[in-house]
Amino acid sequence: GEAIQLSTPQGLPSAQAAHLLVDSHNALWIATAGGLSRWANSKLTSWTTANGLATNNLAALCQTPDGRIWAAGKSARLSVWDAKQFTTLALGTLPPGAAVQALAAASDGTVWAGTTAGLVARQADGNERRYLPADGLADDDVCALTMAAQNTLWAGTRDGFSRIRA
Numbered sequence: 001g002e003a004i005q006l007s008t009p010q011g012l013p014s015a016q017a018a019h020l021l022v023d024s025h026n027a028l029w030i031a032t033a034g035g036l037s038r039w040a041n042s043k044l045t046s047w048t049t050a051n052g053l054a055t056n057n058l059a060a061l062c063q064t065p066d067g068r069i070w071a072a073g074k075s076a077r078l079s080v081w082d083a084k085q086f087t088t089l090a091l092g093t094l095p096p097g098a099a100v101q102a103l104a105a106a107s108d109g110t111v112w113a114g115t116t117a118g119l120v121a122r123q124a125d126g127n128e129r130r131y132l133p134a135d136g137l138a139d140d141d142v143c144a145l146t147m148a149a150q151n152t153l154w155a156g157t158r159d160g161f162s163r164i165r166a
Contacts, residue, residue: 006030011044012037013056021061021069029069031058036071036079052086054079060103062111064124070111072100078113078122091120093130104145104153106166112153114142119155121166131164138162 007015014034021029027040035048035056048056054077062070069081076094080087091100094117102114109124118140119131131137137157144156151166 006037006039006044011046013046013048018059018073019061021063023063023069024067029061029071031061031071031073033057036061047086052079052088054086054088059099059101060114062103062105064105064109064111065107066109070103070105072103072113074099076100076115078103078111089122089126091115091122091128093120093128094118101141101143102145102156104147106147106151106153108151108166110151110166112145112147112155112166114145114155116141118142119145119164136162136164 006012014032016033017030019031027038030037035046037044037046047053055073055075058071058073060072071079076091076098078089098115098117100113100115104112111122113120119142121129132140138160139157141158142155146154153164153166155162
């Protein structure tokens with residue numbers, strides 16, 4: 001097959017990719033240490049805080065059923081792309097200094113954020129719930145998330161895994 005290379009000479013904001021996502025339109029989204037890029041129809045488009053991202057140092061991406069792309073990284077804020085512009089949303093249940101490390105989207109539109117200070121469920125209506133070890137998390141440093149069947153969330157932490165039935 002044919003191979004292509006995408007890096008800073010082609011327009012990526014950073015050569016350090018942290019997360020990849022192929023969206024429902026088959027576009028590739030690339031979260032990097034310097035911003036966000038989208039590869040679609042052989043064209044690379046990039047965004048940074050100058051274009052509305054909450055942070056340039058991104059760690060995670062997900063897409064909700066309504067088609068919106070969610071990006072997050074070294075802050076307690078989420079950037080949401082609605083196909084026109086970014087909106088920044090704060091995760092109000094997190095303490096100062098917390099950072100998002102992983103994202104996952106449920107079929108009901110809930111966005112799950114794995115953070116350095118627990119797991120946050122942000123519902124489509126904007127309500128949030130924060131989960132901590134007292135709620136059954138293996139650890140409060142949540143670094144990996146994946147959705148399984150029937151809105152079951154698996155959360156990987158620094159001290160094991162947890163399953164949450166959403």
